[in-house]
Amino acid sequence: MIKRKPPVPISGVVYGEIIYWCTCLSALLVVGGTITSFLETESMMPAGYLINTVFEGQSVEEIWAASALKRPPDALTYLALLGHGEALTVAGIAFGVLSVAPAVFFSAAYLWRSKNEFLAVTAMISGAFAIITPFTYFLFR
Amino acid sequence: MHLLKRMPELQILLVCTIGCYLFLETFVVSNPLDSLFGLTGVDLIFISFFLSFVVAVISVIAGVGGGVIFTPIMLAFTSVDTLIIRSTGLVVAMFSGLVASGPFMRKGLADIKLVFLGALPILLGGFLGSVAAITLFDYFGATGDALVRLALGFILGLIALTFIVSGASTEYPEHSEKSRLATRLKLRHMYWEDTLKKPVRYDVHNVKTAVFLLLCVGFTGGFFGLGGGWAVVPVLNLVMSVPLKVSAATSGVLLAMGNSAAIWPYINAGALIGVVAAPWMLGQIIGGIVGAHALAGIKAAFVRKVLIVMLFLTSLKLCSRGIEGIFNFNIPIL
Numbered sequence: 198m199i200k201r202k203p204p205v206p207i208s209g210v211v212y213g214e215i216i217y218w219c220t221c222l223s224a225l226l227v228v229g230g231t232i233t234s235f236l237e238t239e240s241m242m243p244a245g246y247l248i249n250t251v252f253e254g255q256s257v258e259e260i261w262a263a264s265a266l267k268r269p270p271d272a273l274t275y276l277a278l279l280g281h282g283e284a285l286t287v288a289g290i291a292f293g294v295l296s297v298a299p300a301v302f303f304s305a306a307y308l309w310r311s312k313n314e315f316l317a318v319t320a321m322i323s324g325a326f327a328i329i330t331p332f333t334y335f336l337f338r
Numbered sequence: 339m340h341l342l343k344r345m346p347e348l349q350i351l352l353v354c355t356i357g358c359y360l361f362l363e364t365f366v367v368s369n370p371l372d373s374l375f376g377l378t379g380v381d382l383i384f385i386s387f388f389l390s391f392v393v394a395v396i397s398v399i400a401g402v403g404g405g406v407i408f409t410p411i412m413l414a415f416t417s418v419d420t421l422i423i424r425s426t427g428l429v430v431a432m433f434s435g436l437v438a439s440g441p442f443m444r445k446g447l448a449d450i451k452l453v454f455l456g457a458l459p460i461l462l463g464g465f466l467g468s469v470a471a472i473t474l475f476d477y478f479g480a481t482g483d484a485l486v487r488l489a490l491g492f493i494l495g496l497i498a499l500t501f502i503v504s505g506a507s508t509e510y511p512e513h514s515e516k517s518r519l520a521t522r523l524k525l526r527h528m529y530w531e532d533t534l535k536k537p538v539r540y541d542v543h544n545v546k547t548a549v550f551l552l553l554c555v556g557f558t559g560g561f562f563g564l565g566g567g568w569a570v571v572p573v574l575n576l577v578m579s580v581p582l583k584v585s586a587a588t589s590g591v592l593l594a595m596g597n598s599a600a601i602w603p604y605i606n607a608g609a610l611i612g613v614v615a616a617p618w619m620l621g622q623i624i625g626g627i628v629g630a631h632a633l634a635g636i637k638a639a640f641v642r643k644v645l646i647v648m649l650f651l652t653s654l655k656l657c658s659r660g661i662e663g664i665f666n667f668n669i670p671i672l
């Protein structure tokens with residue numbers, strides 16, 4: 198009986214490593230964003246106000262309507278306010294989510310090289326889906 | 339401690355996160371909230387982080403998204419807006435799976451071919467489900483929604499019972515004949531089973547049925563906002579005959595990928611409140627790394643028990659929401 202550890206597929210390792218390290222990096226961005234949001238004295242999105250209103254049970258519209266922004270922010274608003282803690286925190290989360298796309302494409306390339314063309318193509322379509330979804334909102338706005 | 343020594347990135351993340359929250363507790367003046375026993379906003383962040391860590395360890399071991407635990411707790415014990423709970427729930431469901439992808443793939447516990455085979459039906463089903471939900475909402479009505487939730491709850495209870503009745507045979511399923519489609523797609527794999535100290539080989543079966551079921555899982559997830567964590571492990575293990583530990587690991591990776599598209603509408607609607615979601619995300623990442631390493635060393639029988647408990651809890655939640663919807667009353671805690 199074989200007692201040696203079997204080899205691990207390289208396509209899987211590539212997928213896992215890209216996502217793992219991007220997620221760790223996004224966690225550090227989120228920590229930085231959290232500290233900044235509590236320390237900044239003048240903010241469009243003050244952390245104390247957001248926590249209070251969220252746990253008071255206010256709706257998303259009510260929370261943002263009473264803030265300095267006056268309306269719910271979208272991805273472009275967060276990008277424009279990237280110096281603020283709240284925007285940096287959301288950007289950190291978004292960075293972690295987006296790490297799926299490059300991981301899928303690189304992994305698909307290795308699957309293709311190992312003669313798994315069908316799964317490589319399904320992976321590419323899934324990766325394209327992950328990349329397109331952030332932009333669909335702006336296309337149909 | 340052994341894990342901390344081996345993984346400097348885990349040390350850095352723990353020191354940064356706990357250091358950040360201790361700093362906030364010590365130096366930031368935060369007013370007590372009226373509705374929450376005099377706790378301050380910073381206290382809530384600290385508590386959320388520890389709860390999220392525990393949720394992540396359990397959900398990674400069971401292969402279900404953390405949303406299965408998070409959403410009922412938040413709905414039962416807080417008055418937070420459901421849109422904010424759903425967006426934070428997605429973060430909870432996703433990040434433990436994302437970060438666990440690394441350790442799972444390194445150890446060969448998650449099967450990348452099954453991930454890519456299942457990703458497209460789940461993504462496509464989820465998309466079709468959300469489109470159908472928007473289109474059919476007026477015709478379907480709240481009672482129809484409640485009836486389907488109740489039916490799903492019963493199905494989930496039955497799946498949990500199947501895991502109990504089948505016993506240990508679900509841990510390393512065996513099949514005599516080989517699937518031709520699975521062979522053509524090269525869906526066979528071998529992984530090192532730490533608890534047995536030997537490699538375990540498996541062949542995948544019923545590929546077409548499983549792809550159809552994953553499409554249905556994606557559809558119901560998108561239609562009812564349930565997520566797919568409740569059904570991916572049973573499909574992989576009971577239908578495709580994939581060993582239980584590989585099913586749990588693959589399900590976690592698959593769910594993280596499937597949910598990654600769903601977060602964007604919430605971000606663009608301002609429903610993802612960063613300062614509230616942050617501690618849950620950080621807890622999921624640190625707990626996800628710990629859970630992924632724990633799964634490799636845990637016996638498959640234990641994974642099965644955790645999964646059965648999770649399935650029964652989700653079944654209970656679905657049934658209670660179904661009954662609430664049909665008879666129009668609230669069941670406390672559930």
